[in-house]
Amino acid sequence: MCTALTLPVVGASAANLLFENVTLIDGTGTAPIVGASVLVKNDRIDLVSPVPLKHEAGVQVIDGTGKFLMPGLIDSHVHIGANAVTEDEFQNQRLMGVRALHSFLYLGVTSVYDSGNVPDYIFSLRAEEQGGKLVSPRLFATGTTINVYGGRGGGRIRPEGTPNSPIRLKEDWAESKPLLENYFKTRKPDLQKMVIDRRGVFEPPTPIMSVEQMTSVVRLANENGIRTTIHAASEEDYSDALAAGVDEFAHVIRYPASDELLKLLAAKKIPMSTTTVVAKFIERLIDDPSFLDEPVWKNSVDPDVLAYQKSDERPAFAKTGRSLTVKATHHFLMNNVKKLHELGGVLVAGTDRGWGQTLHWELELLHGAGIPLLDITRMVTLNGAIYLGREKDLGSIQRGKLADLLLNADPTKDVKNFAAIAAVYKGGQKIDFAKLDIPINKKK
């Protein structure tokens, strides 16, 4: 359904590379291969070999002794810049967006999916990235989300008519259809997000899309070559979304869920973005924001953004009682993650945040839930590509795929090793960390 990616990277054509004597973790979840070789020609993987390959002229050899080669990481749920600024400032935050994108590259993330943002803002960044004008992870986006009038969920509630407010469906599908069709054709979202969030578990119920409305959206999106994902909250929301044929879920259910629902989600192999870290982030931000002073945060995230988290986001979250809500539901979420994994569900690492470091925190939480590290290597690579419908081109180290690669220490031994990064490649081109617009480069 999706056309092949032909996304250039910044700079000259990529070199031909031969990674030698690496331990290969190919992203499919199969056991690592010691002493492997991977040949990259231009932007794609040309050959994967369990034994050494002959050196060819014009191929740069990279000695991977003691290192692990895996696909670049994929964060399946981010909001670039969306947590850094107020609504008024939003349109002028290109610079903050670029810095956020650089924080992902710095931490080994070569693809992100923005799960809701100002369309003009995020699609112009996407155009720059795809046009090779911006050093950035591959940027996939929905732009706006789809909801009904009075519907909640999917982040901050913005007033009607503001750039980031969702597309509101009318009662009559005939009225909504042209609006959506125009959006799909002009904006070309990579994966269209909807929102169904009736709450009613801990909060009063709110209006939601009907199954008929959701079915119509899914059908229209699919007809336009676009898959759909959805923010759902309660068991009823998930059941409605399943009935409507939604392709993916933007979160794992964070409320009590029946075994029947979890079994169904797993059996249907519907990719679900895990997003366990967002609750932990909010909880820690309210309880003790000093974690933002740790070196990895200070080195990779703009100081104004960190200050904003403490001065504005923290009291805003505190006022809504979010800390209590997330604490009350977190064990349901982690329990659901664990059960879905045991049932063979397709879990996809995602954060619902906007910086590279949160993805590593997400991986720690998944491991803490009892998921083996080798399984996590797949959740944060190939499953991410499947979530985006881009698995033909991304997500694993296999012949013909784009050479988005991460050279690091053994991620199957220690979850922290995902971030023990020696080098990052996008489309066969090494990312020059010294040129990234991140705080660590300003100290020098």
Ligand SMILES: [Zn+2]
């Ligand atoms: Zn989100």
